[in-house]
Amino acid sequence: MMNGRQYEESLKTRKPNVYYLGKRLDHPYDHPAIAPHVRTAAVTYDLAMDPAHADVMTAVSNLTGERISRFTHLFWSVDDLIRKTAMLRLAGQETGTCFQRCVGLDAANAIWSATWEIDRAKGTDYHARFRAFLTRMQREDLMSAGAMTDVKGDRSLPPWQQADPDLYVRIVGRKPGGIVIRGAKTHITGAVNSHEILVMPTLGLPPEGADYAVTCAVPVDAPGLTIVFGRQTNDERKEEGGRFDYGTPFGVVGGESTLIFDDVFVPDERVFMAGEGEFAGMLVDQFAAWHRANYGGCKAGNADVLLGAASLLAEVHGTIKNGMVKDKLTEIVHLVETNFAGAIGSSALGKQLPAGNWLVDPLLANTVKQNVTRFVYQVARLAHDVGGGLLSTLPSDADFQNGEIGKSLTKYFAGKQGFSTDDKRKLCRYIEGMTSVATLVEALHGAGSPQAQRIVMLRQANLPEKAKLARKVIGLGKK
Ligand SMILES: Cc1cc2nc3c(=O)[nH]c(=O)nc-3n(C[C@H](O)[C@H](O)[C@H](O)COP(=O)(O)OP(=O)(O)OC[C@H]3O[C@@H](n4cnc5c(N)ncnc54)[C@H](O)[C@@H]3O)c2cc1C
Structure with missing residues (x-):
């Protein structure tokens, strides 16, 4: 396994084609807009090397028998699902933000079971290819991004009826030894600082959409792949180098990028679905x-830090002993733990798939995410309430550093004795960042917008079965 520093070094051997603010970056990993996201992911590597966290952060691979990072592990039991949730909470607590590695982990598990099913039905050899690929991921402790979401153009039309057929990633060529893909995936968390991109289809596909049924692994620096790093919350503040105005040494949200695949050649050994739309x-x-289900773990970890920051700021304000303030903090605890319980519950009720790995209970998992789409907003509102208007109006760090006005600002923004004005500013900025629109939108749309969960919830709730129960218990049709 790698530690954080080795992970950062390993990235520097890659040469991805990265753009940000209209410029191509020669050294993307050192760029002030990207470096915080690299540092955040590096924390997950350091945590895995810490013996105190070995049970949660590492696992024994069912492929090699070797101890590996849990971020590259298949979910091989209910215990694995529960420990994964614990790992997400821990990493969320240690970074206070999105640490970017769960999408690739879930993608690997989904590709594992999908390839197994395709091979069983069609006699293909995708599963053996993926097993070899994942074994290398585990041995080399690589980070992967999960790239599912297409740019999608007109949402009312399927991929093959779009005015431009490239609005969903598709196979545009089949050559001896591989396929050629074209299109764009967007919002991809941690893509720029991953070693590998796991490309997956974004929806189920009938035969006319077969070219869009493509799952494969693309190295981050593959020829033809361009990565456009998105604007992040308060990103100019990162470039000012100000810990104060940015609020944390880590990123806010996961450093999302748009990936443009301009006729990228993918060799056969990296292709895990090529046309089998019925499995998409x-x-x-x-x-x-x-x-x-993950969102009940990572968001709980982030909210632990946010709750801590809100309670400290209440202490700085001298309001912490007030019963109404305590009640608001209690409400945050209630919201966060409700979600964590859902994630643990969906893991505890997991079921083994034919491919051997274990799937969380889909109804509970979707309910967790549905709650997250609301609870994270409610937690933010409560943190804003407790924190006060300074969260949005605090003068800049540059003003605090100014020789003429800095001293006055420090004097007038003092809080309770025992806390410095600087500490107060740091707390305000952290809460500001972690309750910003980027964090809220991630809670709303990450892993699918609210409607996507509601569709699954209604399907999984099995209304006819519930109606049968009601008929029996209430005695419908009986005299
Ligand atoms: C911070 C962040 C991180 C993310 N990370 C990743 C990642 O790592 N990998 C990845 O693959 N994806 C990632 N996503 C993408 C995420 O899964 C999508 O944002 C989500 O699926 C919604 O898709 P969209 O953004 O295209 O919104 P849209 O699909 O445009 O949805 C907007 C609204 O339109 C509605 N809608 C959509 N289609 C229809 C329709 N046909 N009819 C009626 N209403 C419709 C939706 O319900 C929603 O209310 C991330 C997103 C965010 C915000």
């Missing part, structure tokens, strides 16, 4: 179930 829906559903 299964892959998407399973990926989504694992991924939606």
Whole structure:
């Protein structure tokens, strides 16, 4: 396994084609907009090397028998699902933000079971290819991004009826030894600082959409792949180098990018689905179930830090002993733990798939994510309430550093004795960042917008079965 520093070094041997603010970056990993996201992911590597966290952060591979990072592990039991949730909470607590590695983990598990099913039905050899690929991921402790979401153009039309057929990633050529793909995936967390991109279809596909049924692994620096790093919350503040105005040494949200695949050649050994659209829906559903349950873990970890920051700021304000303030903090605890319980519950009720790995309970998993789409907003509102208007109006660090006005600002923004004005500013900025629109939108749309969960919830709730129960218990049709 690598530690954080080795992970950062390993990235520097890659030469991805990265753009940000209209410029091509020669050294993307050192760029002030990207470096915080690299540092955040590096924390997950350091945690895995810490013996105190070995049970949660590492696992014994069912492929090699070797101890590996849990971020490259297949979910091989209910215990693995529960420990994964614990790992996400821990990493969320240690970074206070998105640490970017869960999408690739869930993608690997979804590809594992989808390839197994395709091979069983069609006699292909995708599963053996993926097993070899994943074994290398585990041995080399690589980070992968999960790239499912297409740019999608007109949402009312399927991929093959779009005015431009490239609005969903598709196979545009089949050559001896591999396939050629074209299109764009967007919002991809941690893509720029991953070693590998796991490309997956974004929806189930009938035969006319077969070219869009493509799952494969693309190295981050593959020829033809361009990565456009998105604007992040308060990104100019990162470039000012100000810990104060940015609020944390880590990123806010996961450093999302748009990936443009301009006729990228993918060799056969990296292709895990190429036209079998009837298996795309299964892959998407399973990926989504694992991924939606995650939010009860990572968001709980982030909220632990946010709750801590809100309570400290209440202490600085001298309001912490007030019963109403305590009640608001209690409400945050209630919201966060409700979600964590859902994630643990969906893991505890997991079921083994024919491919051997374990799937969380889809109804509970989707309910977790549905709650996250609301609870994270409610937690933010409560943190804003407790924190006060300074969260949005605090003068800049440059003003605090100014020789003429800095001293006055420090004097007038003092809080309770025992806390410095600087500490107060740091707390305000952290809460600002972690309750910003980027964090809220991630909670709303990451792992699928609210409607996506509601569709699965209604399907999984099995209304006819519930109606049968009601008929029996109430005695409908009986005299
Ligand atoms: C911070 C962040 C990180 C993310 N990370 C990743 C990642 O790592 N990998 C990845 O693959 N994806 C990632 N995503 C993408 C995420 O899964 C999508 O944002 C989500 O699926 C919604 O898709 P969209 O953004 O295209 O929104 P849209 O699909 O445009 O949805 C917008 C609204 O339109 C509605 N809608 C959509 N289609 C229809 C329709 N046909 N009819 C009626 N209403 C419709 C939706 O319900 C929603 O209310 C991330 C997103 C965010 C915000």
